[in-house]
Amino acid sequence: MTELKETLKQLISLPGLSGYESPAREVIRAAWEPLVDEISVSPIGSLHALRRGTGPEPRPSILLAAHMDAIGLMVTGIQEGLLRFTEVGGVDPRILPGLRVTVHGRRDLPGLVVQPPDYLLEPAQRGKSVGMDHLFIDTGLEEDEVNELVRIGDLASFAQEPMELSGKTIVGHSLDNRISVAAITYCLQELQHMVHSWDVWAVATAQEEETLGGGFTSPFEINPTVAVAIDVTFAKGPGANDWRTVGLSKGPTLAWGPNAHPYIHKKFLDVAEQLEIPYQKEYVPRHSGTDAYAMQVVAEGFPTMVIGIPLRYMHTPVEMIALKDMERAGRLLAETIVRLEVDFMDKITWDEVKDEE
Amino acid sequence: MKNNEILSQIPEIGEAQIQLLEKLSNAVSVSGDEGEVRSIVMEEIKAFADDVRIDALGNVLVTKKAKVDDPLRVMIAAHMDEVGFMLVDDEGEGLFKFEIVGGIDNRQLVGKPVLVGKEKLPGVIGAKPIHLTTADERKNPIPLDSLRIDVGPGNSKKCKVGDRATFGTRFETWGPSLVGKALDDRLGVATLIELVKHTPDNIELLAAFTVQEENGLRGARIAAYSMNPEVAFVLDSTPANDLPVWDEEENGRYNVKLNHGPAIYRLDAGTLSDPRLINHLVKVGDEFKIPYQFRQPGKGGTDAGAIHKQRGGIPSVSISVPGRYAHTAVLIARKADWENTMKLIFASLAKFNRDILSVDR
Amino acid sequence: MKSLIKKLVETVGPSGYESRIREVVRAEVEKYADEISVDAMGNLIVKKGEKKEGGLKVMLSAHIDEIGVMVTHVDKNGFARFTTIGGVRPHTCYGSRVRFLNGTVGVIGGEMLENANHVHAIEAMYIDVGATSVEDCPVKIGDVAAFDRPFEDLGNRLVSKAMDDRVCAAVLIETLKNVKNSPHELYFVFSTQEEVGLRGATSAAYSIDPDLGIASDVTMTGDTPRGIKMDVALGKGPAIKVKDGGMLADPKVVDAMVQCAQKHEIPYQLEVLLGGTTDAKAMQISRAGMPAGCVSVPTRYVHTPSEMVDINDLNNAVKLLTAFISETIKLE
16 A cells, blocks of 8 residues: 555656646556556557456456556747647636746746736726736746747646655645546555456546547547546535535545436445445536546447546645545455346346335 | 339238327437337347347347349338436436437427437426526526426435436327427337338348447447448437518528428538439439428438448438437427328338449449 | 649639649649549649668649639629638738639628728628629639639739649649659659648548658748748748647757758748748658658748749749658657
């Protein structure tokens, strides 16, 4: 466990923004390689790892998808040695002024997001939350050197170091969604000393934050029997308290709604109940906003499910999770997988499933 | 087949068909939870289909073989789901917060009876008494946040968060009109059931009763991929906004009109219908003297938006039964329009052949 | 090149109705193609060469559709109401002329505005084709038109409607003519329905199933007075796309293109476009996914009837694409 925590802290110290996941992918590959039988990279950069089951061939398979890409910034122009930028993924411009970033130019440069004084801004911006196109990144370097080291399209990632707070919580950037990568890793570790008849495909997807690109492509190649997205969900916190939020440290969430196959939902629920693994329900009336949304409608369609890990302050550099939720999610995945009988899917009858408490 | 033979084979809309539509309209089948309509469909078609399967999302995919060699493989889709609600927060005393699934104007919600969950528990969406509102409040629609589904204080154990709900309207006929909820797209479903029962001999019918149309055409997408047809027709219902304009000017934005026959699509937000199919429908309509109209090009869409982009592209067109007041508690459609839709689709299928697709789009 | 562009941009072909422009393109490419086909979406697919050692199956895509309008209703006095096909902006409409597929020409007028400084909503405008009633109106519901503006040669700069994306169709045609001894199996796709959501490229990418996807499309510029903030200018070379509103170009493709441009001393720019996207997005997530990128032609006044490009950018785009697909492509 200490080892997994260290891997997680390493993962959230890396960039790996959408479309540019390779730094994170290499760390994940190193963590998964000893736990799986095969490992490969998809044409758009998702990591596919197969751990074979013991059932007779052709074996059913379960795809566990956690996206590894992070949100961040991209340089759009250089003006008098200062960098203009846009977002990669969804960034609230109000979190940016004064933020420490790392600019990934010809070499990594420290940078600071700066907000010009009001009187230098167009009147509509004054005293307001200042739009991203009016902010700059200052690297502290002279103009010549900036022009030499940075070009349009270079990335900037949040420079926030991981922190451990009380209650076994971790704070840092890109815990959305590397905490879920850790949960899959935990699951793979558990499976080392368990027998499972299904094949398990652990997938760290690319480009979720921009296009759900990994979610649209990996199931096409893998053609799983069931596809599960593991992603973070909103934990209750300041300003976030309505029905869309769940408790931090109160267990992973099981999604219910059009994006979750009712029978798969029930299987996870039964296992959680049976083993008394704490869990919470997440109600998703329309779209889940995760890779499952894409995976469900790839090719002939896949039965999907979404497991959530509660997280506070999503899409800021100080996202907070509880390690316990990650461990419980990993355990629930593993315990459910070992309970998937070879003929599990044949037993699905659509209309007998109810969402019972 | 000769034209008079075709005419004699067109399924009729009689008492039995109206009763089936009633059953379909009264069913609760919100996007993502289409079980009730699915069971009705399964029950109706099982004796007629050569193959039936339910796929990963819950689409009912039916194959009905042709009576000729090397038949054209034609997909026809109609969606089983309807707009509605999901309960998302239990406030006790039978009061639930809810979210809208699909597109419903907030202003259509207040004062309506609803049915909740598989047990169809009755409930209502109420409103603050006028006496307690201010003049300013009354100028604006009541926000969704302030509305609740109320199943009564004693009933809160019988339904729970996560349950679906929809309008409680019961189907009726009023003179020439069909009146009920969810006629979008139970009219299409009822039409497609008839086509499974009475299929023109020349085609292999791939009937897709789809799910989650109102949630982004999700069922149709995978149905088209797995059926991989040569051509696709979508049967839907589209709003007839043929009402007076405030200034009594000519209404140029009627979308479609009641009593003007089935609506053929050229352009909507999701699809530019294949011109070869539009021309075929028009030709058949003219030849058989079946009234038809063009849906006004514009926003909105049907399952065709997902179907035509699958694999290497699937020539597609949509045909709708006009219906007033779509996505509200009560729709009004005309039986005559439904009959003419049945005629147009049946005759167009019977007259279809591969030559139509042999010229470049 | 200029005469080819003039021929392409002056042909009417809004999304879904590309048969006429497709025939113009077909006549240009026929001599150079190994195989030509038209698929269910109307895409024109031109195959050239076979995959040799170190080669890839490459799809290049430029869309031949353009934005336009479709009639929704003809009123009793013969005025035709319309809806848009693709991203037509209301402020480019009033006073514009349109030409229908049947040759009818009309001018766009509008209802009286409460405030003359406001812009007409599309619903408040109509096409006047000179008719006086439904009966004598030469257009009817469902008829399709494109904006009508002649091609103008300003020297280095060219102006016309439908530069988006016929200039890139011209770039692909010229590239097809130039490319010799490529190790790759090349598919030049003149795609349809891009303006309404990359629909043609979606199905073409599925059926071709290439190893690498490259789109060619127009991009915006930031070189006009108080324009958008964007570091792409007319005349400074084709733009190699890094990101746009719909996709992140594969960094391996970006690097390979940059290296190719540097090696052949072809001027280029790097592009980060904040809105809009191209056929490359459709290719990137087709099937199991593929590396995808885009060579863009800087264009001013995109989606107006007077789009402006620089002939040097076009010639350099041809050079860049030709060089890129004539060599082995290292995607590392």
